[in-house]
Amino acid sequence: MKLLMVEDNKSVSEMMAMFFQKEEWDVTYAYDGNEAVVVFKSDPESWDMITLDLNLPKKDGMQVAKEIREISKTVPILMLTARDSDSDQVLGFEMGADDYVTKPFSPITLIARIKALQRRSHMANGDDEDQNKNNGFDITTDHFKLNSNTHEAYLNDNLIPDLTPKEFDLLKTLAQKPRQVFSREQLLELVWDYEYYGDERTVDAHVKKLRQKVEKAGPQVIQTVWGVGYKFDDTEVK
Known part of the structure; x- marks a missing residue:
């Protein structure tokens, strides 16, 4: 894996370097926001993962994430933040982050979260035999279709725009099992691939952003089942 770690605290980078070396990952370090954007732009297609500190000199992590997302919609971004408020986490997701880790963190935890995000990203872009049976789409309904290889989803043949890896x-x-209700806890386990220990704000923030993008393509198909969770239902779509 080729990873870009954006972190102004060099002691943190040096600590993580030992663990990255053990994993045999190819890691490049950037120490301020401007440097991070320049390094990423130098070869956008080469990066498999970005860990991005929120509090950076010259340009903060929110702005860096926004600029990276303008270049790449799919590169996974794991935000590192000393802040733990709802508004900061929601804003981070809205700027394009796929996951976050709150400081201070253990190196083992960060490695595990990087691997989980990488695993989900590979699954979203992996091959599937069923795709060949449906002209490349591994999920199809009367009004919706999704292709994991191209990272595209369509509602009434209109592309749902700018989906981040986690939104996808x-x-x-949800779409794999139409009309089945998923609790927030189930979605945390299935989508994020680990436990958030009851932090349901992550799911709600992503659903909110996903709904905004779905509505740009057509009618809303992500439904809330009050007191239970969320479901995909396009049976009422015309």
Whole structure:
């Protein structure tokens, strides 16, 4: 894996370097926001993962994430933040982050979260025999179709725009079982691939952003089942 770690605290980078070396990952370090954008732009297609500190000199992590997302909609971004408020986490997701880790964190935890995000990203872009049976789409209904290889989803043949990897995973998980209700806890386990220990704000923030993008393509198909969770239902779509 080729990873870009954006972190202004060099002691943190040096600590993580030992663990990255053990994993045999190819890691490049950037120490401020401007440097991070320049390094990423130098070869956007080469990066498999970005860990992005929120509090950076010259340009903060929110702006860096926004600029990276303008270049790449699919590169996974794991945000590192000392902040733990709802508004900061929601804003981070809206800027394009796929996951976050709150400081201070253990190196083992960060490695596990990177692997989980990488695993989900590979699954979203992996091959599937069923795709060949449906002209490349591994999920098809009367009004919806999704292709994991191209990372595209369509509603009434209109492309749902600018899906981040995690939004795509969430939509795919729901659409694979239309009308089945998923609790927030189930979605945390299925989409994020680990436990958030009851932090349901992550799911709600992603659903909110996903709905905004779905509505740009057609009628809303992500439904809330009050007191239970969320479901995909396009049976009422015309």
